Amino acid sequence: MIVFSRKLAESYQDRLKGKFPNENFIYCDTMEEVNTYIRDTEVYVTFGSDINEEFIKKAVSLKWIHVLSAGVDNLPFASIRERGIRVTNVRGIHKTQMSEYAISMLLQVYRQEKSVIKNEENQVWDNQGISLREITGKTMVVVGTGAIGSEVARLGKAFGMYTIGVSRSGKKVEHFNENYKISELNQALSLADFVISVLPSTKETKDIFKYEQFKAMPNRAVFLNMGRGDAVMEEDLLAAIRAGEIEHAILDVVKEEPLPKGHPFWTEETITITPHISGVSPEYTNRALDIFEENLQVFRRNGDNYINPIDLTRGY
Amino acid sequence: MIVFSRKLAESYQDRLKGKFPNENFIYCDTMEEVNTYIRDTEVYVTFGSDINEEFIKKAVSLKWIHVLSAGVDNLPFASIRERGIRVTNVRGIHKTQMSEYAISMLLQVYRQEKSVIKNEENQVWDNQGISLREITGKTMVVVGTGAIGSEVARLGKAFGMYTIGVSRSGKKVEHFNENYKISELNQALSLADFVISVLPSTKETKDIFKYEQFKAMPNRAVFLNMGRGDAVMEEDLLAAIRAGEIEHAILDVVKEEPLPKGHPFWTEETITITPHISGVSPEYTNRALDIFEENLQVFRRNGDNYINPIDLTRGY
Structure with a gap:
């Protein structure tokens, strides 16, 4: 049966x-x-x-x-x-939609889509007050180099990005320009414009992103987590964002889901929350x-x- | 001097x-x-x-x-x-940012980003009430196959799309699976999930998108114009959208810029207006x-x- x-x-x-x-x-x-x-x-x-x-x-x-x-x-x-x-x-089977999620969210942040949409709602035609950037040519560090990570890197390369993968073994994986071992995580993070975490939840990945890791990233870095929420020490992320250690965080997964109303993540302007939708696909x-x-x-x-x-x- | x-x-x-x-x-x-x-x-x-x-x-x-x-x-x-x-x-020099614009807007529509952002503002964690689609594997018809059109098609192919180019001559252009002549426009449009217009403004391209062209597109089509506003007969587009001839229109260019307050384009839910930003880049x-x-x-x-x-x- x-x-x-x-x-x-x-x-x-x-x-x-x-x-x-x-x-x-x-x-x-x-x-x-x-x-x-x-x-x-x-x-x-x-x-x-x-x-x-x-x-x-x-x-x-x-x-x-x-x-x-x-x-x-x-x-x-x-x-x-x-x-x-x-x-x-x-x-x-998650790799297609999750890669689309990652690229769409990087574009949303780099192209100030929230402001553009707000202006549209108010019928305001303003192309001077917004600052648009290109994701093309940036450096993407993907932590977790399985099927999803490799597919995100493939799309990153289509946008002319330099792609760095981080995994336990550091072995060469397709679509990455370089591969680092997890023991070299901070070194890889220091090179990133974009950090994409697709880590599963295991003993070793729990709270792997602490204050030290956000500090290791350039201040311009955008951090995106679509793996598991428990990879991130959330108090540390909040403190790091507020201290300007990184520019923006995009979280599709958090430790407590649904994220409770009133949680500081909701209102922090440089944190974007999506409700665990990266894996959704028709x-x-x-x-x-x-x-x-x-x-x-x-x-x-x-x-x-x-x-x-x-x-x-x-x-x- | x-x-x-x-x-x-x-x-x-x-x-x-x-x-x-x-x-x-x-x-x-x-x-x-x-x-x-x-x-x-x-x-x-x-x-x-x-x-x-x-x-x-x-x-x-x-x-x-x-x-x-x-x-x-x-x-x-x-x-x-x-x-x-x-x-x-x-x-x-516009091809990089304009291609990013096109992909970002297709993702915005297909991934219901406006609804997701609205929910975030209201601190609502909802992954059931939204319907997310993949742009991967869809058919993209690009009208205008110059540097910009070809670059959009290149990215489309990275997302596994089938790409069709339409130009005066219909000659084979890189990154397109097929190329049609402008005299075969309606035939090409009938195959599209996405129609991207990057036409310049010339006598021949003025008002080239009339009701007939929107009718030729499948009802599921998303039409995006980032070429010149005068390629579109705007009353026809509005009528076609309201009749359900196409699903959505994304307009970065319009005949009168800035688009005046109160113009029906602003409030039509399945028309997305951006203020001629596709070419902006640092x-x-x-x-x-x-x-x-x-x-x-x-x-x-x-x-x-x-x-x-x-x-x-x-x-x-």
């Missing part, structure tokens, strides 16, 4: 039924409903924030969890590993099911060549 | 003096001031909207006009041709002087290989 934690639109249900007529797909609305099927669930398809130790204990038939997002940081990895449950996710479900279908075939033939297997020790 | 219609910043004056110590550069603040030098002006450097028949008549020593913009449509071409005065402009003067300096050398050695000569018969 293959249990989905959310109801898919009918067109997607039809698509799966058409391709896998012999499978028993169950689409749930609530966790209560999931719970009624839990003993017989062989495959669980979820967005990943609904699985805890108890869930794993009750899911006695569970062999494979497919997470329909890139972040798997909420999973109880120890129990999953112990039971030998396979975990896969949909990493890679193509999302299509692309996610492409991967699920491939992996379901692997699962049924007891294969081992899953797309996007999660390393249960590293957590991503 | 080389007369500038506007005062350049001192750093630029120093740069010219350093490179051409024997030239007599005059920087004016007003047209009255220009008039006091007009009889001795050999070279006139201008933004191009201050030259009329009378100017040409009075400027008896004038041999070369260098226009610091791309649009030269206001010049009295007949008199200039008669006198054998050379005209050059700075076309080509690099503008630097790049414009690069071309002027090259051409000044050609002028002094009585050469013929000017950069960007204007064809006085065609008007561009």
Whole structure:
């Protein structure tokens, strides 16, 4: 039995039924409903924030969890590993929309789009009072050089940017002019006009952006986080912004989501907040099911060549 | 004597003096001031909207006009041709900022940035009530395939777009998948997700976008004009937008600039107005002087290989 934690639109249900007529797909609305099927669930398809130790204990038939997002940081990895449950996710399907997000937000800041839009609302034709800059030719430092980071760099290069990637190993990755190790992070940051964080949430990336890192960036730097909110020490970012250590921060992810009303991030003029939308795309479900279908075939033939297997020790 | 219609910043004056110590550069603040030098002006450097028949008549020593913009449509071409005065402009130096403008505005519309910004102002974290689309993979029709059009297409291709160019000749131009003749305009428009007009102002391009052209576009089309305002029959555009013939129009240029308060374009929700900013860049003067300096050398050695000569018969 293959249990989905959310109801898919009918067109997607039809698509799966058409391709896998012999499978028993169950689409749930609530966790209560999931719970009624839990003993017989062989495959669980979820967005990943609904699985805890108890869930794993009750899911006695569970062999494979497919997470329909890139972040798997909420999973109880120890129990999953112990039971030998396979975990896969949909990493890679976020790269197109997330790269568009990054470029659009850099353009929004460099082209003062908020002011231009405000003037438009007021029917004011003003091309003297605004200062427009080009993102072309700038230096972009991308922290996290997986599928998303590499795609952002590819677009950066299309805009004539110099691209620097930072990753654990510092190994050469496509679309980067240079690659640094995470131990050389500050050195890389010191070169940046734009810093793009696409780090996942792991023990090592937690609070990796502290005051010291913002200080290492040039004062002109624009910092953009679309990885995970917990990569940023938020008090430090606020202090650094207020001290002029960097010019602007764009945050699509924060530690507490939704960001509460009244949080100082909302009103700081040089912080732009977006509500975790970088990964949103009308193509999302299509692309996610492409991967699920491939992996379901692997699962049924007891294969081992899953797309996007999660390393249960590293957590991503 | 080389007369500038506007005062350049001192750093630029120093740069010219350093490179051409024997030239007599005059920087004016007003047209009255220009008039006091007009009889001795050999070279006139201008933004191009201050030259009329009378100017040409009075400027008896004038041999070369260098226009610091791309649009030269206001010049009295007949008199200039008669006198054998050379005209050059700075076309080509707009391509970087104008391409960034085009991409940023397409992203603004497709990613509902106005709504996202409005929510941010109200401290509302909402990622359900907005619908984000990708510009990746769409079809872009660029009308006008010069330096700017080709650069927009290059960036379009970086976003995985299919690019179609439309020009008088229909000749193959770099970065376009297909090229159409202007006589096949409607056919090209019928394929577009995005239509980008970068047409100059000439007799042939005046009012080229009429109701018929907007009707030829798919209803989902986004039309962007950053060429010249008079390429668009504005009543037709308004009617077509209101009839749903196209989804959205982005206008950086209009027939009457500044667009008057109260003009219906300001308040139509699916028309976005920007105040002729697509060509603005902090690099503008630097790049414009690069071309002027090259051409000044050609002028002094009585050469013929000017950069960007204007064809006085065609008007561009």
